[in-house]
Amino acid sequence: MTPPDYEYLRKLLKDHSGLDLSADKQYLIESRLLPLSRKCGVSGISELVQKMKGGSSSIIAQVVEAMTTNETFFFRDKVPFEHFRDTIMPDVLKARAGRKSIRIWCAAGSTGQEPYSLAMSLKEMGAALAGWRVEIIATDLSTEVLEKSKSGVYSQFEVQRGLPIQLLVKYFKQNGELWQINPELRAMVQHRQLNLLHDFSQLGTFDVIFCRNVLIYFDQDTKINIFGRLAKAMEGDGFLVLGAAETVVGLTDVFKPFPDKRGLYRPSGARAASAQGATSMPKFAAMAGR
């Protein structure tokens, strides 16, 4: 890949998705875009860039999708799901005992492993949730991964990464080499296409937001802006779960770390700052065609 091609892709990705690649991510671009080149029937990344410069919006959309799609597996990193079971849910069950409803948002739902891991965790709680209304909303930038998530169909390789065998037996149906999660669990998850750079206030208010391994792609101003809007989309006593490499510390005071639970945050009540953040969108978000 030539340096001008790399620079072009970096700028395009930043403008369209907020993805902020450092100068040394050529390997990442190659590993994601070479398969896409083949799929598009072009010889390589240079020709792909030519098509993009020629204004092919379908190729641009596919490039953005390919670059922002995360690898994911069931119960990824384990710890956040322990927080969910041992810290978040006991608190929410108490705090929402009156209205008996819970709204959970997976803000980078990807191919579904995270929302379905949460759905399985909730099922495993059994009678504690009898009579409760539970909503899990999975959003992602990529329509392709959302389709996969909706289908709930996974390869033998995918169901062996992070999913305990007992849960596979309990919640999946085998179809040849593929495994599909049960309709009852699929029905627990709603899917919506969403770019986090855009307004998401229409999703409503959540008790729990999982927003893992997506903010790492954004620059600092964008992160601050998204944190501000996440705080507004959350109940005052809600919970925010970030990825292992992510934090609010040093960026915003709208969330504060939950003591001794890595990756877990709660709204601080510093709402004024968040409201201000939401109105000052970074300039490339406007360019992304909001």
Place this chain on the structure above:
Amino acid sequence: MKTCLVVDDSSVVRKIARRILEDMNFQITEAEDGEQALASCKEVMPDAVLLDWNMPVMDGYEFLGNLRRLPGGDVPKVVFCTTENGMDHISRALHAGANEYIMKPFDKDIVAAKFQEVGLVALNEQSTV
């Protein structure tokens, strides 16, 4: 150092599994069938058994039943590793006391994930990008 008994009638599979598990700091012993594996367990109980299903002399399923009846035979974590990938086989294995189940083909990531699952390997943060 934790110990793992690798039971498979294919020397190639044993070699691959040995390499993966040695990288995960396991000390490996090998057995070619269930009978050899049972003899090995009677001598020294391993911490883990990576177990093929279809083998001559004594298959993995029969071995597992025998192992669980031995004194101390409830201790080793048993992870099946087999081409028997049907739900019926998996259910039978779990009923017979298997702790985890790997469907072949497998790779290092799957073995590591499954050994984490049974608590024999500490969880490493899997990083992105």
